[in-house]
Amino acid sequence: MEEAPATVFSAKHDLSGGGRAIDFVALDAPTPLPVRRKTGLPEFDRALGGGLVPGSAVLMGGDPGIGKSTLLLQTAASIARGGGNVVYISGEEAAGQVRLRAERLGLADASIKLASATSVRDILTTLGSMESPDLLVIDSIQTMHSDQIEGAPGTVSQVRGCALELIRYAKSSDCALVLVGHVTKDGNIAGPRVMEHMVDVVMSFEGERSHQYRVLRALKNRFGAVDEIGVFAMEGQGLAEVSNPSSLFLSGRDEPLAGSAVFPALEGTRPVLVEIQALIVRLQSGATPRRAVVGWDNGRLAMLLAVLEARCGLNFSSAEVYLNVAGGYRLTDPAADLAVAAALVSALSDRALPRRSVWFGEVSLAGEIRPVAHANLRLRESAKLGFDSAAGPTNGAGKEGKGDFPDYRPMSSLLNLVDRVVGSS
Structure with a gap:
């Protein structure tokens, strides 16, 4: 194969020589593996896959006011009380404001090294002159800036450059x-x-500020399962x-109501039972029916x-359909x-589903x-929470599942569902 002709550009940017040789390591090399550090919050540890890995970089996002800073301040205080060296850098609040929150949360006695700063050069210079911390919290990366990069804080180049420098420090110091x-x-x-590719873990702190619960979800995790959640x-x-x-997501009432079905959702390895509610309103005029979810x-x-409508002969075209997942929970599980179909059929026929029953299964076209x-x-x-009846796919319960659920109703099609709901009294 002929060698490509040399050009001015290739001669100037030739990277095939002049560098430093790198060392290779075998996968089974006798190197001590990093030991995870527990945060002191089991739900946070669950979402992380077992705790914080030394040298890892975690990116946590969430809506304003959802509780990100509160969660990380509680985590920092827990690690500090356990003897860990913790540094908390706030770029959005003054140190006095963070201390006020810590006092309100009862965390003022934790030995956290707190500072308010936005210059990455100042932060890294300070960290380089002291013992490397076990945990470094930067709140938030959009407020950081580097004097080596043009642009205001929060711009693409500033966020990428500042994140790269901080991650490089974490990798080199096992922080x-x-x-x-x-x-x-x-x-x-x-x-x-x-930036999401640069870090090891991407987490999303979700929830509605009008609701009490918060869900910490792992969207990317190089050290654990994805879609694992912690609930607060x-x-x-x-x-x-x-x-x-x-x-949090079940009504707790004893008597079943029409249009209500309980679904055992799965978040990572954690089952969560949620209530799905449906309401069908018949229209008398020729107005276009509304669908609200x-x-x-x-x-x-x-x-x-x-x-x-097509497979079961039910008529929803002349009715308004309202569907709600109770508690502000968001469902993505296809099961x-x-x-949902059980709740819709129950609401349409105005007949309640069997008491203490759960429903799961994916529906094809x-x-x-x-x-x-x-x-x-x-x-x-479901059995642990007192449910004794279930309906799902024909091969949905093995020997173990049927042992917990003697009343498991296998269903091969939606016609079986309609027969069971409409045929019940």
């Missing part, structure tokens, strides 16, 4: 770094997308952990209504199809009930 990130109106982390409740003394999230995909509802992942895990959690 766990947590960066707080602003989000856009669409809920995505503001700034360059490459916002209280007067800060964020409290919720060990049984299902209690809260907590579920609008397109998925339209598809499910079309399948119920929710059967529970042919009206078939398709199997879903981790059916036995969903059933075990």
